[in-house]
Amino acid sequence: MKLPQARGPISRALFDYMHDGPNAKSSLVVRMCRASDALDDVDLQIALWALYELHFRSFDDIDERWEWDPTLLAVRSKLEDAFDHALHEAIRDALKKQSACVQANASTRGGDLASRFFELVGAFEGPALAQRVQRDASAEQIREFLLSRSIYHLKEADAQTWAIPRISGPAKSALVELQFDEYGNGIAGQTHAELFAITLDEAGLDSSYGAYIDEVGAPTLAANNVMSFFGLHRRHRGAAMGHLAAFEATSSLPCRRYAAGLRRAGFSEAAADYFDEHIEADAVHEQLAVRAICVNLVKGEPQLEADILFGALCCLVLDSRQSAELIARWDDHDDSATPVQSPSVVGAP
Ligand SMILES: [Fe+2]
Numbered sequence: 001m002k003l004p005q006a007r008g009p010i011s012r013a014l015f016d017y018m019h020d021g022p023n024a025k026s027s028l029v030v031r032m033c034r035a036s037d038a039l040d041d042v043d044l045q046i047a048l049w050a051l052y053e054l055h056f057r058s059f060d061d062i063d064e065r066w067e068w069d070p071t072l073l074a075v076r077s078k079l080e081d082a083f084d085h086a087l088h089e090a091i092r093d094a095l096k097k098q099s100a101c102v103q104a105n106a107s108t109r110g111g112d113l114a115s116r117f118f119e120l121v122g123a124f125e126g127p128a129l130a131q132r133v134q135r136d137a138s139a140e141q142i143r144e145f146l147l148s149r150s151i152y153h154l155k156e157a158d159a160q161t162w163a164i165p166r167i168s169g170p171a172k173s174a175l176v177e178l179q180f181d182e183y184g185n186g187i188a189g190q191t192h193a194e195l196f197a198i199t200l201d202e203a204g205l206d207s208s209y210g211a212y213i214d215e216v217g218a219p220t221l222a223a224n225n226v227m228s229f230f231g232l233h234r235r236h237r238g239a240a241m242g243h244l245a246a247f248e249a250t251s252s253l254p255c256r257r258y259a260a261g262l263r264r265a266g267f268s269e270a271a272a273d274y275f276d277e278h279i280e281a282d283a284v285h286e287q288l289a290v291r292a293i294c295v296n297l298v299k300g301e302p303q304l305e306a307d308i309l310f311g312a313l314c315c316l317v318l319d320s321r322q323s324a325e326l327i328a329r330w331d332d333h334d335d336s337a338t339p340v341q342s343p344s345v346v347g348a349p
């Protein structure tokens with residue numbers, strides 16, 4: 001994969017600097033936006049995504065030594081401050097619109113962590129993307145959904161793996177068990193990322209890593225960046241596990257709907273396999289993540305409970321924003337009856 005396209009002055013300055021190589025004498029000046037705009041600022045989000053990608057598979061057109069370059073780490077830290085601030089604002093705003101149950105859980109009320117967690121997730125109201133895919137999304141719209149999700153699913157579980165050395169005891173063992181499953185139980189070709197690549201191929205989309213990074217908007221980038229932000233900082237280990245638990249707890253039923261939607265729209269059985277696999281897997285992962293990881297984590301470190309719930313809310317709110325962006329585009333399209341810009345499609349199902 002090559003560096004993505006710049007989307008504004010921050011990413012342009014950053015990518016020009018990165019192309020020059022760590023030994024060049026060029027300087028990097030990054031002008032920041034207002035922090036509260038960070039979740040909607042595609043320029044900031046693509047810059048942050050690229051800086052995080054240095055720790056995953058990086059880019060073919062830049063020097064690998066950039067990963068630990070002090071200047072880039074300083075820029076990343078500034079972007080993360082803006083991101084962190086915006087996350088807290090978004091959670092606060094979203095909570096105002098949610099039910100009293102969600103609001104009460106966010107400030108940790110009585111009961112054990114697991115029951116509070118399940119109440120919080122169960123009461124959270126997000127956009128009905130899965131119902132839309134199941135019921136009436138067109139094949140083109142389902143491809144848009146798949147390419148948006150490809151940014152995460154082609155590196156599925158990787159950001160959470162960073163938490164393994166940061167926790168201990170039963171919580172660590174449970175996280176390893178969950179991740180082992182995400183990585184296909186040691187069977188070559190069976191990692192969930194590879195299963196999703198098959199879905200993309202079957203849908204006539206490009207399954208190469210990062211193929212659609214230039215086509216996704218700020219909500220998709222933010223939903224991905226939050227996992228790297230939590231995963232790369234030890235101090236956010238609680239939020240990382242809360243995010244993971246909320247992700248798993250909101251996956252099984254939607255995956256049933258996605259699989260049904262793909263079949264309804266004429267996609268192949270092989271295309272639906274990834275979602276079929278997650279109906280059962282994520283029902284198990286949900287229990288593992290909440291009861292065996294998060295509950296055990298707070299037994300050893302009770303101060304992490306608020307972070308776990310914060311991470312869970314970040315997952316719910318950012319995934320809702322990602323889904324809402326897609327639905328809004330589909331609704332605009334329906335209203336105007338004019339063609340929307342199609343994703344790059346390399347074939348047909
Ligand atoms: Fe998975």
Ligand SMILES: [Fe+2]
Nearest residue numbers: 248281282285
């Ligand atoms: Fe899972």
